[in-house]
Amino acid sequence: MATFFLIIIYLAFISLGLPDSLLGVAWPAMQPEYGARLETAGLLFMTIAGSTIISSLASGIVIHKFGTGKVTFVSVLMTAAALLGFTYAPSLLWLVIFAIPLGLGAGSVDAALNNYVATHYKAHHMSWLHCFWGVGATLGPIIMAQFISEQNAWRNGYFAIAGIQFALVIILFFSLPLWDKVASRSNNVANEDKDAANTSADENVRNIKPLKIRGVKLALLSFLFYCGAEATMGLWGSSFLVSVKDLPVEVAARWVSLYYGGITVGRLITGFITLKVRNKMLIRGGQIIALIGALFLLLPLTTIFSLVGFILVGLGLAPIFPSMLHETPTRFSKEHSQTIIGYQMAFAYTGSTFLPPLFGFIASHSTIKLFPLFIVLFVVSMLLVSEKLNKHLRKKHLSLPSISNSSAS
Structure with missing residues (x-):
């Protein structure tokens, strides 16, 4: 039963990834229909991401009161209804209105499923969970591109994704009784793993406030710049390819799907090599690969190098987020890890909420050609902050035990 139920959770995470990449690839077709400015997509994205932050912060209380199963069911229902709303939205105001439940639903699903898998399943399942998010994020642009290529029907693309979400809603409804059963069967194993991980930490570390631990603020900045790079690529990549590289909208959408495909494949590969390669090496290697891909976009090379650049950036970003989590x-002690991870997720959402719209505002008042430069700046900033953090950690000489890997979206 646990394996079958895990498949349902994986399907839910595919549904979480499906809407994430839609707005960016559909916007070149949506913009002229609404007569909107380029940066309007950034405002919509900010509305979705801001709502996600709110629901994530409130998810602990909501999940404790209603349970993971019910929260997941209602959240996916909200995202499905919001996507259906996008399909029929007659004006920009309605897009903003429907962006709110889309973000609220996504944040609750993300927090609920990550917590459930971390509590009731072995740690390696977390890596595969985020790989399935990449499957959804990759399929989203492919589906949208197919509909855009047919009479520029971006609304039909949203309708198709909404249909997939409603199908999952039905599955989740009939699976509601299984959540508590699976949880009760796996609690013993989870508790054993937790007891093994909760070894005593240094008393000095235990008494320090999390934000005062050396290096924590640098770690927070790493998450900020990571999500800034990842989200900016997804939101503005298609507009860059259409406006600067003169690609058709549907072709640009497919290229962006390859970017998300790079993240998906990269996380799948990372899941196999985490036992052989340390997290620090995965983080550094991913940042270097992402930087090379961003330079391919920045340099005056032929169009095919832009495609290679999108794929390389995706492959490079793939291991960074889960490895940092x-x-x-290990970096900051098990006594404070839960609190610090909460801070990190807040900074991650802040990066994805504000940095892409910031670029959209700048591009609207200058040129979209600055897109590769901003990606390079985000990746370089992340690399420099990460290396400075490693330097601080070497100086701390804290002997903290390591735990098995787990990740968040």
């Missing part, structure tokens, strides 16, 4: 207990 994995490393948190």
